[in-house]
Amino acid sequence: MYSEKVMDHFMNPRNVGEIENPDGVGEEGNPTCGDVMRISIKVEGDRIVDAKFKTFGCGAAIAVSSMITEMVKGKTLDEALSISKQNIADELGGLPAQKLHCSVLGSDALRMAIEDYRSRQKK
Amino acid sequence: MSTHYFDHVATTPLREEALEAMLPYLKEDFGNPLSQYEAGARAKAAIEEAREKVASLIGVRPSGIIFTASGAESNNFAIRGAALARQDKGTHIVVSKVEHHSILNPARFLEKSGFVVSYLPVDEHGLVDPEVLRKSITDETVLVSIIHASPEVGTIEPIKELAAVAKERGVLFHTDAVASAGNIMVDVGELGVDLMSLSAHQFGGPKGAAALYVKEGMRIVPLIYGGIQESGRRAGTENVPAIVGMGRAAELAASEVADNAKRLTKMRDRLIEGILKVPNVHLTGHRTKRLPGHASFVVEFIEGEAMLLMLAAKGIYVASGSACSSKALKASPVLLSMGVSASLAQGSVVFTMGGESTDEDVDYAIEEFPKVITRLREISPYAGGWGGQEESG
Ligand code: FES
Numbered sequence: 334m335y336s337e338k339v340m341d342h343f344m345n346p347r348n349v350g351e352i353e354n355p356d357g358v359g360e361e362g363n364p365t366c367g368d369v370m371r372i373s374i375k376v377e378g379d380r381i382v383d384a385k386f387k388t389f390g391c392g393a394a395i396a397v398s399s400m401i402t403e404m405v406k407g408k409t410l411d412e413a414l415s416i417s418k419q420n421i422a423d424e425l426g427g428l429p430a431q432k433l434h435c436s437v438l439g440s441d442a443l444r445m446a447i448e449d450y451r452s453r454q455k456k
Numbered sequence: 457m458s459t460h461y462f463d464h465v466a467t468t469p470l471r472e473e474a475l476e477a478m479l480p481y482l483k484e485d486f487g488n489p490l491s492q493y494e495a496g497a498r499a500k501a502a503i504e505e506a507r508e509k510v511a512s513l514i515g516v517r518p519s520g521i522i523f524t525a526s527g528a529e530s531n532n533f534a535i536r537g538a539a540l541a542r543q544d545k546g547t548h549i550v551v552s553k554v555e556h557h558s559i560l561n562p563a564r565f566l567e568k569s570g571f572v573v574s575y576l577p578v579d580e581h582g583l584v585d586p587e588v589l590r591k592s593i594t595d596e597t598v599l600v601s602i603i604h605a606s607p608e609v610g611t612i613e614p615i616k617e618l619a620a621v622a623k624e625r626g627v628l629f630h631t632d633a634v635a636s637a638g639n640i641m642v643d644v645g646e647l648g649v650d651l652m653s654l655s656a657h658q659f660g661g662p663k664g665a666a667a668l669y670v671k672e673g674m675r676i677v678p679l680i681y682g683g684i685q686e687s688g689r690r691a692g693t694e695n696v697p698a699i700v701g702m703g704r705a706a707e708l709a710a711s712e713v714a715d716n717a718k719r720l721t722k723m724r725d726r727l728i729e730g731i732l733k734v735p736n737v738h739l740t741g742h743r744t745k746r747l748p749g750h751a752s753f754v755v756e757f758i759e760g761e762a763m764l765l766m767l768a769a770k771g772i773y774v775a776s777g778s779a780c781s782s783k784a785l786k787a788s789p790v791l792l793s794m795g796v797s798a799s800l801a802q803g804s805v806v807f808t809m810g811g812e813s814t815d816e817d818v819d820y821a822i823e824e825f826p827k828v829i830t831r832l833r834e835i836s837p838y839a840g841g842w843g844g845q846e847e848s849g
Contacts, residue, residue, distance in 0.1 A: 364785075
């Protein structure tokens, strides 16, 4: 049912955990099935230098978390914000139609982490 | 990698003996049972022999058995066929909240055509209370349908008591015995039911063959109109090989069910004990009033589909009733109606064993399951607790 890439990121997820003293944290719940993804980021200058996740969700949700935290490392905040659910799904070699919402969870949690970082900066 | 099949509730492997019995009817004995010459007569005789075997599995006369193509068809047939045949007597039917979709959806169809349907609640073990059934029956009630054993939580309903309540009021009683027939002793006379659904692939027979038992002399409106097959109650050229396979599997099940149930109950209890050693894991369904090979749980802080995939990677095949593993992405209505919260229902995992399951399968599952849980909890944001999230479900 899942691509090899999805299975790899599900079975061997990268970046599991929580960053100590993170610069931004985003947590997003999935209204469809009630699952939750939490992403924490470390920012230097304008770039994300580290990202970690914790996810309560299906295989696709875990693979998406792993993939998105890989994708954002080294990216500027604006570049990271431009990552769409489709980009994540593509990187994973595709997701089954009814699992696309799990990748929305990923891009939303990331966006919230970046917003959290920006609002902290303003203070 | 060795494989350990714990999903007998999805389907069971075809018995070798059933396959052997089927082969001639897939090859040289391809005749249509309606044909007037030798080949037709042979096919017809094979079906009638299968009918006797299926009838004797549930303790009825062969004339009460109507062959269908699936458990879902049998359930649809029972609900629609029995209700529509009696609609001049009343338009109220009663089902439970823990029925299979193939009961609930035809019940909804009847609602749209003017019937009133009562959905009986269950207790935390998934049991229907006969007193609650008694109160739900009105002068308009024409049919009650309660599942015999739940494929999702394994609970065996008190069908004898429930059917007796319906009988007192002169109301027909159907039970969906798809998960139970062939796996525990099922005797129509003892249970006192008027209609019963059963399916071959739940007890070592092939897919594509199932049956509905209908009490002698009872009128039922067909689902499929056409020729005179099955005494005009179910038209369509019979799936002869599958029916023959069902007959052979029924024969084997009838002779083995007592021993199998005993052996599987022991294995099940050992599996339950082993799995419950993992902290924050709870059994779903009743502890003892449950199918012999059935062990179902909810695991806190993690999701069922992820569990299923990770167990499958270890060669352990299980089912889950989690929202994420369902096509509709909805929490299991069965678990919700038992009072399980939506978050907890996400951690549903169902192990079901059958005739070919071994003690080694159980050992392996008990050894590997905790590792999968630990791994997934490392990934979960709730590993330290729900933090108030659970109540929101
Ligand atoms: S997180 Fe529920 S379907 Fe993916």
